[in-house]
Amino acid sequence: MYEPKVIGFLCTWCSYTGADSAGTSRLKTPWNLRAVRVPCSGRVAPELILRAFDQGADGVLVLGCHIGECHYDSGNHRAAKRIPLLLSILEFAGMQPERLRLDWVSASEGDRYARIVSEFVDALRPLGPNTWRISGAAPRTGAAIGVPLPLVSGLSGGAPCP
Amino acid sequence: MSISETMQSTARDLLISGQVQRVIGFEASPRGRVRPAIIDRPEEAERLVWSADCTHNLTVYLQRALNRDNGHASREPATPPARVAIVVKPCDSRAINVLLAEHQFSREQVFAIGMACEGIRQGAPASAPEATLQERCLRCRERVPVVHDVLLGEPPSALPEALPDEALAHVRGLPPAERAAFWLNQFDRCIRCYACRQTCPMCNCPTCLFEQEDALWVGMRIAPSEKRAFHLGRALHLAGRCVGCNECERVCPMGIPIGLLNRHLAETVESLYGHRAGMQAVLSPVTGMLSAEESAP
Amino acid sequence: MKTLSRENLNLWLDGLAAQQSLIAPHLEAQGVFYRPVQRAQEIAWEADRPALSAKEFLFPPSERLLKVEKRGPDIRLEVSPSAAPQAIFGLRPCDARGIRVMDAAFLETPPIDSQYASRRENTLLLGLACRSMGASCFCTIMGLAPDDPRDMDVMFTDRGPTLAVQALTPRGEALLAGLPIVEEPGEVEPASRREVGGLPTAEAWKESFGDARWAKHGERCLSCRLCAYVCPTCRCYDVRDEALPSPPGEAHFERLRAWDSCTREGYRLTAGGHNPRAAAGSRLRNRLLCKFVYYPHQYGPAACTGCGRCLDACPVNLDLLEIGGALQEAAQ
Numbered sequence: 001m002y003e004p005k006v007i008g009f010l011c012t013w014c015s016y017t018g019a020d021s022a023g024t025s026r027l028k029t030p031w032n033l034r035a036v037r038v039p040c041s042g043r044v045a046p047e048l049i050l051r052a053f054d055q056g057a058d059g060v061l062v063l064g065c066h067i068g069e070c071h072y073d074s075g076n077h078r079a080a081k082r083i084p085l086l087l088s089i090l091e092f093a094g095m096q097p098e099r100l101r102l103d104w105v106s107a108s109e110g111d112r113y114a115r116i117v118s119e120f121v122d123a124l125r126p127l128g129p130n131t132w133r134i135s136g137a138a139p140r141t142g143a144a145i146g147v148p149l150p151l152v153s154g155l156s157g158g159a160p161c162p
Numbered sequence: 163m164s165i166s167e168t169m170q171s172t173a174r175d176l177l178i179s180g181q182v183q184r185v186i187g188f189e190a191s192p193r194g195r196v197r198p199a200i201i202d203r204p205e206e207a208e209r210l211v212w213s214a215d216c217t218h219n220l221t222v223y224l225q226r227a228l229n230r231d232n233g234h235a236s237r238e239p240a241t242p243p244a245r246v247a248i249v250v251k252p253c254d255s256r257a258i259n260v261l262l263a264e265h266q267f268s269r270e271q272v273f274a275i276g277m278a279c280e281g282i283r284q285g286a287p288a289s290a291p292e293a294t295l296q297e298r299c300l301r302c303r304e305r306v307p308v309v310h311d312v313l314l315g316e317p318p319s320a321l322p323e324a325l326p327d328e329a330l331a332h333v334r335g336l337p338p339a340e341r342a343a344f345w346l347n348q349f350d351r352c353i354r355c356y357a358c359r360q361t362c363p364m365c366n367c368p369t370c371l372f373e374q375e376d377a378l379w380v381g382m383r384i385a386p387s388e389k390r391a392f393h394l395g396r397a398l399h400l401a402g403r404c405v406g407c408n409e410c411e412r413v414c415p416m417g418i419p420i421g422l423l424n425r426h427l428a429e430t431v432e433s434l435y436g437h438r439a440g441m442q443a444v445l446s447p448v449t450g451m452l453s454a455e456e457s458a459p
Numbered sequence: 460m461k462t463l464s465r466e467n468l469n470l471w472l473d474g475l476a477a478q479q480s481l482i483a484p485h486l487e488a489q490g491v492f493y494r495p496v497q498r499a500q501e502i503a504w505e506a507d508r509p510a511l512s513a514k515e516f517l518f519p520p521s522e523r524l525l526k527v528e529k530r531g532p533d534i535r536l537e538v539s540p541s542a543a544p545q546a547i548f549g550l551r552p553c554d555a556r557g558i559r560v561m562d563a564a565f566l567e568t569p570p571i572d573s574q575y576a577s578r579r580e581n582t583l584l585l586g587l588a589c590r591s592m593g594a595s596c597f598c599t600i601m602g603l604a605p606d607d608p609r610d611m612d613v614m615f616t617d618r619g620p621t622l623a624v625q626a627l628t629p630r631g632e633a634l635l636a637g638l639p640i641v642e643e644p645g646e647v648e649p650a651s652r653r654e655v656g657g658l659p660t661a662e663a664w665k666e667s668f669g670d671a672r673w674a675k676h677g678e679r680c681l682s683c684r685l686c687a688y689v690c691p692t693c694r695c696y697d698v699r700d701e702a703l704p705s706p707p708g709e710a711h712f713e714r715l716r717a718w719d720s721c722t723r724e725g726y727r728l729t730a731g732g733h734n735p736r737a738a739a740g741s742r743l744r745n746r747l748l749c750k751f752v753y754y755p756h757q758y759g760p761a762a763c764t765g766c767g768r769c770l771d772a773c774p775v776n777l778d779l780l781e782i783g784g785a786l787q788e789a790a791q
Binding site for chain 2: 488490492510511521595678679681685688689697699701718723725772774775776778780781
């Protein structure tokens with residue numbers, strides 16, 4: 001039975017501690033999440049998330065401190081700006097938006113952590129494995145596998161590919 | 163006087179008076195093409211031209227011309243000129259604002275020769291006389307550079323109807339699986355020549371993140387996964403900074419519609435933050451600013 | 460003159476495509492490129508020379524050289540398997556010459572590049588003569604011609620309903636045996652040529668090293684790699700080790716190589732931070748002198764086939780014919 005592989009970027013000061021708190025309270029949390037501890041959600045570069053998807057992650061969850069509570073003042077602001085844009089370009093490039101989520105969990109919110117992770121994994125399961133990953137060097141073929149674009153300049157200048 | 167002649171005399175006067183030590187403009191070249199020209203002496207000014215084939219975004223040369231490019235391509239010997247004049251179209255001029263906001267040089271170091279622009283022909287820098295305008299020009303709403311110290315040419319009194327971005331709408335309208343297949347097909351053709359990056363004035367990192375020796379972010383393979391990461395990542399780094407000159411797409415030897423990625427994010431940034439790159443010399447709210455407080459005007 | 464009807468040629472090509480990879484000029488979004496095709500009807504017959512050379516089929520943009528698996532003290536090396544058979548049809552003389560030029564470094568000068576050698580061994584070169592020289596072509600300056608058959612296994616010349624056929628190698632002869640070749644009277648019409656001026660001699664290029672104008676020539680260079688990547692003979696590459704997903708307790712990685720170019724800003728960057736070719740003009744000079752001085756000195760042939768792709772591809776219209784012409788003028 002398919003179980004999504006989730007990479008979770010958890011910030012040291014809030015969400016990672018929140019995850020710990022869920023553990024010590026014996027709250028049921030899906031095991032699908034592989035935790036990567038970072039100092040701050042603002043440290044999570046979009047390229048890091050891209051790499052996680054390129055290497056086969058079915059979902060990526062970034063959890064930081066609530067806005068106004070960041071240990072570094074504005075680190076979570078950066079995450080709040082970057083990740084929606086990353087989501088926008090990933091969706092534009094054909095990835096399902098449910099696979100990336102940014103949320104806020106404080107150190108004492110073990111139950112919130114458990115709930116968010118469960119929701120995320122439950123939303124991922126019906127989507128099936130992520131087809132984003134391309135392994136190796138896919139050979140180039142003569143046939144186009146995309147859809148012909150409308151005849152606007154610069155995008156098609158000759159006969160469509162067979 | 164033709165507009166080329168006006169440009170030549172402007173450049174000549176600037177160099178003779180010592181107001182600038184270098185002029186970046188356009189010149190005619192063999193095979194009917196137009197290309198960038200960088201001149202230092204008044205007698206070279208007669209080479210300069212202006213036409214509907216002047217497609218290049220010359221601001222890519224500004225840092226180098228001012229010897230402020232970390233020695234990447236600076237001309238020897240390294241005596242930086244105090245001031246450089248540059249020929250800019252409306253789109254190019256926005257790049258000056260972005261680079262000013264990012265402290266790549268100061269306003270006093272640049273003399274902007276602004277061109278009132280009616281659009282650049284397709285097939286530029288050497289196009290057939292009957293060629294239509296480039297698509298980016300058909301969508302453009304600016305006719306006068308936002309930064310200029312002198313303005314050459316007559317701006318039109320009325321703007322024609324702007325062409326809707328059909329290609330962008332088309333890709334957005336595709337179902338996700340088809341969209342993914344479309345982009346993979348595009349990136350498959352990429353040869354990682356980096357012409358798109360090298361022609362972009364805003365791509366000026368001393369070492370590109372996607373080319374680092376330790377391959378931390380993206381491997382060196384010229385394969386679809388790596389190429390996709392490069393293009394999506396580069397578009398992200400240009401969010402709120404790309405001015406839509408579309409030179410990246412023009413120079414691509416494989417016909418990849420790179421501009422679609424940049425335009426998509428430009429629209430997203432504009433709808434989220436009300437920010438259009440380069441209309442003023444302010445940082446991109448995404449890549450430049452650090453906290454909510456700094457976003458406030 | 461030996462000829463083959465177009466119908467029979469297409470049948471034969473379809474048969475080839477069924478047995479191995481058949482690569483031929485193919486029309487795509489932004490022009491004609493050499494691509495694997497499944498059927499003869501996918502071939503772009505009327506096109507000018509494809510926008511990129513055919514070198515990628517012998518020297519791919521990136522490939523694995525080695526896979527290394529380390530388990531404790533044990534190290535296992537896995538060399539990449541040898542290449543599958545392929546045939547390149549519609550190969551232009553400039554591209555075939557490009558392959559021969561690369562042979563001089565990869566095959567004829569030790570150490571032999573085993574990846575290249577294996578592909579070269581398994582590749583058939585089936586040429587198609589150009590009818591005329593394109594606007595940016597200058598193959599004639601480099602001792603070639605638009606219909607030069609010398610570097611092919613078989614050379615075809617399109618005459619409309621039939622094609623003239625000429626076998627140049629034993630392998631080519633073997634290929635044509637069993638084909639319904641028709642002997643026709645007459646000779647193949649030579650392709651039309653164009654006067655394209657000249658280039659400096661190797662000595663003259665060498666003498667130009669100190670010419671201060673190299674800096675001027677290079678000042679609009681963007682240091683992209685288009686010229687090198689479209690070129691049939693540019694063959695510099697970078698090598699890197701990259702980690703692979705490994706089972707616990709083991710370390711797996713692969714050694715990769717990928718196309719690189721001396722025009723890139725950091726190409727000559729040395730440990731310690733010094734960059735002897737920091738200026739774009741010095742990189743441009745290096746690229747042209749490599750073609751016309753260093754490569755012939757080391758390996759024999761000049762590393763340029765006059766295909767003219769660099770002239771078409773350069774976004775800022777850097778033109779080696781123009782630069783060469785300027786140097787010749789200065790010399791006089």
